[in-house]
Amino acid sequence: MNNWILQTEGLTKKLGGKAVVNDLNLKMEKGDIYGFLGPNGAGKTTTIRMLLGLAKPTQGRIRIFGKDMQKERMAVLRKVGSLVEYPSYYGHLNAIENLEAVRRLLGVPKSRIDEVLSVVRLTKDAKRPVKGYSLGMKQRLGIATALLGQPELLVLDEPTNGLDPAGILEIRELIKSLPREQGVTILISSHLLSEIEQMATRVGIITKGRMIFQDSIDTLRERAQSKIRIGVSDPEAAWKQLLAGGYQADWDRRKLTIDRAPNETVAAMIASLVKHNFSVYRVEEEGASLEDIFLDLTGGEGSL
Amino acid sequence: MVRMFRSEWLKLRKSVIWLLAVVSPLLAALVGILSILDDAEIIGGSPWLYALSMMAALHAMLFLPLLTGVYAALVCRYEHAGGGWKQLLSLPVSRSQVYLVKFAFIMLLLAITQLLFLAALLGIGLSLGFPGPIPWKEIIVACLGGWIACLPLAALQLAVSTAWSSFAAPLAVNVIFTLPNMLVANSAEYAPYYPWVQPMLAMMPRDEMSFGAFNVSPVTLFAVIGGSFLLFLASGWTYFSKKAV
Numbered sequence: 052m053n054n055w056i057l058q059t060e061g062l063t064k065k066l067g068g069k070a071v072v073n074d075l076n077l078k079m080e081k082g083d084i085y086g087f088l089g090p091n092g093a094g095k096t097t098t099i100r101m102l103l104g105l106a107k108p109t110q111g112r113i114r115i116f117g118k119d120m121q122k123e124r125m126a127v128l129r130k131v132g133s134l135v136e137y138p139s140y141y142g143h144l145n146a147i148e149n150l151e152a153v154r155r156l157l158g159v160p161k162s163r164i165d166e167v168l169s170v171v172r173l174t175k176d177a178k179r180p181v182k183g184y185s186l187g188m189k190q191r192l193g194i195a196t197a198l199l200g201q202p203e204l205l206v207l208d209e210p211t212n213g214l215d216p217a218g219i220l221e222i223r224e225l226i227k228s229l230p231r232e233q234g235v236t237i238l239i240s241s242h243l244l245s246e247i248e249q250m251a252t253r254v255g256i257i258t259k260g261r262m263i264f265q266d267s268i269d270t271l272r273e274r275a276q277s278k279i280r281i282g283v284s285d286p287e288a289a290w291k292q293l294l295a296g297g298y299q300a301d302w303d304r305r306k307l308t309i310d311r312a313p314n315e316t317v318a319a320m321i322a323s324l325v326k327h328n329f330s331v332y333r334v335e336e337e338g339a340s341l342e343d344i345f346l347d348l349t350g351g352e353g354s355l
Numbered sequence: 356m357v358r359m360f361r362s363e364w365l366k367l368r369k370s371v372i373w374l375l376a377v378v379s380p381l382l383a384a385l386v387g388i389l390s391i392l393d394d395a396e397i398i399g400g401s402p403w404l405y406a407l408s409m410m411a412a413l414h415a416m417l418f419l420p421l422l423t424g425v426y427a428a429l430v431c432r433y434e435h436a437g438g439g440w441k442q443l444l445s446l447p448v449s450r451s452q453v454y455l456v457k458f459a460f461i462m463l464l465l466a467i468t469q470l471l472f473l474a475a476l477l478g479i480g481l482s483l484g485f486p487g488p489i490p491w492k493e494i495i496v497a498c499l500g501g502w503i504a505c506l507p508l509a510a511l512q513l514a515v516s517t518a519w520s521s522f523a524a525p526l527a528v529n530v531i532f533t534l535p536n537m538l539v540a541n542s543a544e545y546a547p548y549y550p551w552v553q554p555m556l557a558m559m560p561r562d563e564m565s566f567g568a569f570n571v572s573p574v575t576l577f578a579v580i581g582g583s584f585l586l587f588l589a590s591g592w593t594y595f596s597k598k599a600v
Contacts, residue, residue, distance in 0.1 A: 100599070100600070103441075103445040104445065105441055105444055105445060105599065106599040106600065107599065125447045125449065126447075128447040129447040133441075133442075133445045135441045136441070137437055137438050138438075139437045139438045139439040139441060139442035139443075140437060140439075141366055141439075142436070143369055143370060144365070144366070148369075151365060152362045152366055155358050155361045155362040156446050156448055157447070196442065200447075
């Protein structure tokens with residue numbers, strides 16, 4: 052046995068003959084904040100619904116805490132808290148009653164209600180009917196509900212969807228604090244890389260139902276190698292000149308770039324351009340952002 | 356199962372559902388009073404049974420089937436609104452339990468409705484000073500029979516309400532099928548198999564009515580009710596257990 056807290060093997064879901072989730076091998080370690088990234092419609096929510104036993108996989112297996120999800124669904128779900136897409140709530144009840152309705156099903160002590168309310172800082176508004184809550188507050192109540200059963204794994208599907216920037220910041224800080232304070236492992240899905248980037252320790256990128264990248268966030272960052280861009284008169288001729296001089300250079304019809312190189316090499320390249328009467332306007336470092344990599348990986352489909 | 360029941364209770368306790376349970380018996384009572392005052396002299400048999408048949412005509416023909424649909428839609432309502440099924444079913448609960456508890460709640464609400472109807476009838480009889488002993492047997496049989504006759508309809512409406520993620524659509528279906536009740540009741544051939552008219556057939560005192568399907572023997576009627584109930588419950592339950600949420 053290994054120490055994966057969640058693992059899928061060849062997870063596939065076909066809807067109407069089309070594979071919405073295709074041969075997915077997702078792996079999470081204990082203590083991870085796993086960012087599950089992909090453009091809208093890539094199969095994130097479908098995957099999460101299968102992880103929670105809400106939909107049946109067409110093929111493949113899901114193991115959570117080393118247990119087979121299909122066979123030991125109840126035992127697994129007892130230790131999983133989730134928030135899928137939109138927070139679900141009973142609008143005519145207040146926050147305490149909403150939590151109580153779930154608490155009765157989980158059979159955890161009543162004191163948990165106050166605890167989770169204070170974690171999401173809703174204690175003050177706990178006695179108001181939930182229908183009067185802002186979206187951010189409802190989202191926090193959703194997270195409180197997910198935390199109620201003291202889960203070891205928390206699954207949050209697009210938890211910042213539809214929130215304003217302040218709400219997003221609030222939820223993000225809350226999520227970041229959870230592994231530290233509650234000792235949970237978190238799977239969080241999003242179509243926003245910038246969101247995940249600030250929280251996740253591990254990233255899985257899915258597009259068209261397939262996992263195209265899965266590794267630590269640092270590995271993803273390493274891909275963001277910087278390049279040096281040269282602003283020059285007649286860049287195409289300059290590019291040919293550089294190639295003729297035996298240097299590496301790229302010309303994509305818009306800009307002339309060279310890969311990161313030692314200072315001396317860069318200096319020699321510039322000198323050779325100047326010698327051949329090119330006017331050099333700029334030599335600047337250009338860091339490829341994670342967004343660029345994301346777009347690159349998802350074939351330009353990613354929404355920003 | 357008990358936990359599930361208590362959780363469900365919490366959701367329904369504070370809803371408008373309770374107002375609805377009172378409406379039908381009240382309206383039926385009104386009809387009962389008016390018809391008694393109107394026909395006071397023509398009554399040959401027991402005024403109790405006369406009042407029962409008048410009240411049941413409105414209550415069982417129209418309101419009871421309608422309420423069954425309303426209750427079925429209501430117990431699913433909070434789950435339909437805002438992805439509640441996802442939350443509920445991703446908790447460690449079995450789907451069968453969820454379904455059966457929802458069904459139990461519909462039947463509980465219907466039982467309360469029937470008790471209120473009984474209370475309304477007794478209230479009228481006692482306050483207007485009906486002569487003679489209270490025909491307990493007929494009254495209880497009518498109320499209980501009406502309740503049992505709601506079983507298949509409740510199972511059917513719960514299946515429709517869970518399958519259709521909308522509050523209004525199952526209700527509309529229910530109304531459409533309830534309205535022709537008066538016509539259907541006249542057909543001895545079809546009425547026993549028509550779930551919406553069964554409460555009426557079961558609730559009307561047999562001596563008072565002797566046309567159309569009211570001549571169908573109670574044994575046949577309840578055999579059909581029992582059979583269709585099992586069929587509807589089993590199919591709705593199976594569907595719900597397999598449904599992707």
